[in-house]
Amino acid sequence: MNSVQAIAAITLVSVATALFSVYGLRPGKATSDFYVASRAVSPFRNASAIGGEYLSAASFLGIAGLVLTYGADMLWFGVGYTAGYLVLLAFVAAPLRRSGAYTVPDFAEARLESLRVRRLSALLVVLTGWLYLLPQLQGAGLTLRTVTSAPLWVGPVIVTTVVMITVVSGGMRSVTFVQAFQYWLKLTALAVPVIFLLLAWRADGAPWPSADAPPQFRETTTVSVQQAVRVEVNEPVTVTVRGSLDGRNLDDATVRLGTGDHRIGEGAEVDFPAGSDVPHTQGQEPLEGSDWTQPLSATSHPVYRTYSLLLATLLGTMGLPHVIVRFYTNPDGAAARRTTWVVLWLLGAFYVLPPVYGALGRLYTPELLMTGRTDAAVLLLPTQLVGGTVGALLGTLITAGAFAAFLSTASGLTVSVAGVLGQELEHIRAHIRAALIRRGKLVAGPRWGRAKRKPREEGRNEVLRLRLAGVIAASVPCMLSLAVVHRPAADVVVLAFAVAASSFSPLLLLGIWWRGLTPQGAAAGLLVGGGAAIGAVVLTIVGPPLDGWPGAVLSRPAAWSVPLAFAAMIGTSLFTRRSIPPGTARMLVRLHAPESLVLPRKDPATGERERTTKPPHK
Incomplete structure (x- = not known):
């Protein structure tokens, strides 16, 4: 595939993304449009959008690269990424939607009536979102470098620019249209080429890696x-x-x-x-073929690594900020369950494909093991195995799908982080104003001596603030991606899953299902579990490579950080049981009772009650 075709594919995806953003811009003028698309997204479209943002660079490129390197062990990634939605479906989806919150910090404050827990949750949302964004931006740089020989900084800059346009234009409404389109583009971009690749592999005699030798060059x-x-x-x-x-x-x-x-x-x-x-x-x-084809043999301490990976992906899914916010866009709890059910089917269809690319890459692109750029196997296989005009066209399609993966996930993460940043900026502004009033440096009443603003004007100002937060949310990880050393995308994403599993998973599960959770317990669990996981992430990314148990424990922290978080949250809550918020019983009824039996919650931004598909019970 030549550079012209690659640039054409990337341009086409970027233009299509911008057009969908414009389509979502027209109605995207209210705060609820920006945050949750007015809670009017159908289950199938919402499921497609979740698939679009969830199937990131780690799924599109990373799993194939890991299978190329480590073999059968890496199939657990796809299993964990998909099965995480079973846990989400069973324990979180419907109650979370009934909470009526916009973001995880909204839920934390509504459930625990604590501003401190809210701020701590907001900080962790931002850190997790930015950590998840790093491999998307670095993957974009790798893709452009592979297909056009462009400098590594070009990909992150292009993705960040397009994401800013998408998020700033219409918020969640625009992002929903974009991501639903991009899921089906990504599925097509992997499914169509794999047919030609398998046909070419069969025509080549269906070779298989040698069982008693490391990877070898099959030809000069x-x-x-x-x-x-x-x-x-x-x-x-x-x-x-x-x-x-x-x-x-x-x-x-x-x-x-x-x-x-x-x-x-x-x-x-x-x-x-x-x-x-x-x-x-x-x-x-390097792994010989016999080790490469068998599970629990690829790395040191494989049993620990495997179970830690599964724990991170199973519990981390429910804590990812760009996944959680999607369930607030459903009309009601029943629609949230249907959305999750459809997501399971869509993810299952997708994750069949990357391992095929990884296995073929072991045979036809083994040089990637030498350069360390194993994530590029998906991009190079069409020209290496099929060749000619057909191979070039298939490579162009895969490039378009890869760029869609970066854009869709980056858009979802950016809009979720922007929502949290925007809300926290407003809270900080309000507290500063209140402090100035208490000190007599500002007169209470109409702001700055002007007439009180109308609700419509206030809504426009809030959306403007959220758009500014979107620019900040996209710019910071872009700069970090240029400074941090590149690592395999799937490895970095699993670290983000581990942070989410060690912080938001205990908060959501205990907050939804345990009456005894206290603000002090929640804060302790977030600090201990989330802090431990973040510390392991920092040491893994910026520290020297470690072997043996230290390397296994730090690169796969969920096996110890998740139990630590639950223990801290439960233990501290038991010691502070007198601090259970007075509105706990009322909130738990809202989380678990059908929507028709509960009066709709007030919108945090507008003060109006939510619209539901069923009238409240009288």
């Missing part, structure tokens, strides 16, 4: 190193090098790479003979 292969890399060579091999090797600049020089470490500079090209072993990036041992 030129490896282009886009970023400097340090590799380990287990078997000496004679290669031809153009560029920097171990500090020497070579020009078509024949060199014998001995056993041990070697550093290959950025932009270098290395020709490997057919049948030679693929060097692997430092710290990543």
Whole structure:
């Protein structure tokens, strides 16, 4: 695939996204439109939108890259990502919708009547959202670098710009249309090429990785190193090098790479003979075919890593801010359940496909194990395996789908983070104003000596503030993505799941199902569980690579951080049981009783009661 086709695909997806944003702009003028699309999204459209934002770079590119590297163990990613919605369906979806809140901090304040818990929840929402955004933006940079040789910073800048337009134009209403469209684009972008890839694989004799040898080059292969890399060579091999090797600049020089470490500079090209072993990036041992095809054998301490991964994905799904806000857009609790049921089918259909790309990448793009850019396997397979005009067209389709993955997930995360930031900015402004009034530096009443603003004008001002928050929510992770070292997308996303599972999962489950939760208990659980998970994330991303138990415990923290969060939340609540909020019983009735039996809750922004599909019981 040439650069022109790749640019055309990316441009087409970006223009389509902008058009859907404009379509959502016309009615998107009220606060409820910006936050929750006026709570009028049908279950099928909402499910498609959830699939669009949930199937991120980790799903579209990352799972295939991990399967290429580690094999059968990585199938747990797709299982956990999908099964998490079963937990969401059984315990959270309908009660959360009945709460009438806009965001997780809204729910925390309504349930626990505590401003402190609200602010702590808001901080964790922002941190989790930004952590989840990092791999989306870095994946965009990798995609553009792979298909057009553009600098790595171009992808994050383009995605951030388009996301700002989408979010600022119409908020959740615009994002819903965009994401529903992008789910079906992503599914098509993987499903259609995989048919041609399997046909080409069969025509090639249906080869399979050797059971007793590490990955090998099946034919003479030129490896282009886009970023400097340090590799380990287990078997000496004679290669031809153009560029920097171990500090020497070579020009078509024949060199014998001995056993041990070697550093290959950025932009270098290395020709490997057919049948030679693929060097692997430092710290990543290559798996032989027998280990690659069997579960619980790919990494150190595989049992711990597997169960920690499953715990993070099963419980983390319900705590992801861009997933939770989707259930507030349903008309009622029954629609929220139907939405979750449809999501399970849509995700199941999608996750069948990435492992196929990973297995084929093991055979036809093994050089990615050397460069460390295994996420690019999905992008390169059509030209490597099919070739010709058909391969170029299939590659263009996959590029469009990959860019849709970045845009849809980034849009959902940005609008959810923007909603929280916008609300907290307003709370801070209100508290500052109240403090000035108490100190006599500001006169209470009409603001700044002007006539009191009309509700319509107040709504416009709030939407303006939310749009400003959207710009901030998108800009910060864009800058972070350019400064943080690139890691496999699925690995970083699992860390975000672990943070959500260690903070919001206990808050939601206990807040919905346990009367004894107190504000002090909730704050303790969020600080202990969320803080421990965030600490592990920081050490994993910015710290040196760790082996053995330290590496396993820090890279997969959910197995210990989630129980720690529940223990802190329950234990502290039991010690502070006298602090149970007085409105707990009333709130629990709202969460669990059918909508027809409960008076609709007032909209936090407008003061008006929500519209429901059924009239309240009289």
